[in-house]
Amino acid sequence: MKAVIITQPGPPGVLQIAERPIPGFTADEVLIKVAAAGVNRPDVAQRKGHYPPPAGVPQDIPGLEIAGTITQVGGNVTRWKVGDKVCALVAGGGYAEYCNVPGGQCLPVPPNFTFIEGASLPETFFTVWSNVFDRGRLQPGETLLIHGGSSGIGVAGIQMAKAMGSKVYVTAGSDEKCRICKELGADIAINYKTADFVNAIDHLTNGKGIDVILDMVGGSYTPRNLQVLADDGRLVMINMMEGKDTQIDLSVILRKRLTITGSALRPRSVAFKNDVAASLEKNIWPLLASGRIKPVINAIFPASRAAEAHALMESSQHTGKIILSFEV
Ligand SMILES: NC(=O)c1ccc[n+]([C@@H]2O[C@H](COP(=O)([O-])OP(=O)(O)OC[C@H]3O[C@@H](n4cnc5c(N)ncnc54)[C@H](OP(=O)(O)O)[C@@H]3O)[C@@H](O)[C@H]2O)c1
Incomplete structure (x- = not known):
């Protein structure tokens, strides 16, 4: 099969197409002929050598989410059959024509969704569900x-939280990004380059603050996040793009x-991911099927141009998801 591999840690150009054997699969797994694979910021970190993959997945093939057709089914898998169209969360190896995945980490491609749209869902929807609704x-x-x-995470989070009945505030780096976030349902969008989000939220909430924050920035945002949290508020961190070091006033936590x-x-374990998949299928998949929650695709690249896809992601010019296609 053809796969996009990381030839060595470095800039987007280190991503190259290579021939690799079709992976095997265990009794608990299915083998998927991949039609499309989502690009996620953690793939960029992996390409740079900052996010090593766990044992048991291809070490040089990135990719955390795929959509395609099941071609083989392990003996213990009862839910799926050959020919089923699924999207799946994988721990690596998604940028390839074939990928093996535990049966419980697959979900049906929602009705009327293309494989491109299906591939845009798993990584961000699993992450938002487990962090915003479970942890937060x-x-x-x-x-x-x-x-x-x-971000890919943001456009999923806005729609999921709105559908579940919350009021959603976002920050984003341009007026155009703020406009798109509001179009997706965000109640308040703050351009953090032209406004201070702490002052803005203090004003907008009459000093009450925010119940839950989903943060991927870290660094200097952390004390400011604590400042804007309401009483009994929860800060959920999923990355530290600005940096892992910060200084906070611990007394705020007590107060x-x-x-x-x-x-x-x-x-996380396969069992954990299976549980998240079950929660998503129950709570969110019907909203995708009904059109209440929509995929947000910014750009599609043939897999052979994965380097351009990564360069776009690193430019932060995109809104929503970037997808690799294995069908063109
Ligand atoms: N913990 C987990 O399990 C998990 C899983 C998936 C993703 N993540 C994390 O979630 C974040 C979003 O992932 P994604 O794939 O949705 O990414 P993405 O689409 O590339 O979006 C990232 C966005 O973050 C904004 N940003 C704000 N501060 C930034 C900074 N200091 N440096 C760079 N960008 C900054 C940028 O938009 P602006 O123009 O608004 O600045 C950028 O477009 C990433 O940090 C990723 O590592 C975590």
Whole structure:
């Protein structure tokens, strides 16, 4: 099969097409002929050598989400059959014509969705569900602030939280990105390059603050996040794009009874991912089928141009998802 491999840690050009054997699969897995694979920021970190893949997945083939057709089914898998069209969360190896994945990490491609659209869902929807609703315990009627509202994570988070009955605030790096976030349902979008989000939220919430924050920025945002959290607020961290070091006033945590938490999806167990898949299928897949939640695709590249896809992601010019196609 053809695969996009990381020839060595470095800039986008280190991504090259190579021939690789079609992977095997266990009794608990299915083999998927991949039609499309989503590009995610963690793939960029992996390409640079900063996010090593876990054992048991191809070490030089990135890719955390795919959509395609099942071609083989392991003996213990009862849910799926050859020919089923699925999208799936994988721990690596997604940028390839074939990929093996535990049966429980597959979900049906929603009705009327293309494979491109299906491939845009798993990584961000699993991440938002497990962090915003599980760890962050966001409740209907509560407020959510998403930093990076125009990211792949952001466009999923806005729509999921709105559909579950929350008021959604976002920050984004341009007026155009803010406009798109509002079009997706965000109640308030703050261009962090022209406004201070702490002052803006203090004003907009009459000093009450935000119940849950989903943060991928870290660094200097952390004390500011604690400042804008409401009493009993929860800060959920999924990355530290500005940096992992920060200084915070611990007394704020006691005064407002705050929770600071976070998680990374890829190293979690298959059982955990199966549980998240089941929650998504119950709570979110019907909203995709009905059109209440929509995929947001910014750009599609043939897999042979994966380097351009990564360069676009690193430019941060995109809004929503970037997808690699294996069918063109
Ligand atoms: N923990 C997990 O399990 C998990 C899983 C998936 C993704 N993630 C993380 O979630 C984040 C979003 O992922 P994604 O794939 O949706 O990424 P993405 O589409 O590339 O979006 C990232 C966006 O973040 C914004 N941003 C804000 N501050 C930034 C900074 N200091 N440096 C770079 N960008 C900054 C940029 O838009 P602006 O113009 O608004 O600045 C950028 O477009 C990434 O940090 C990723 O690593 C975590």
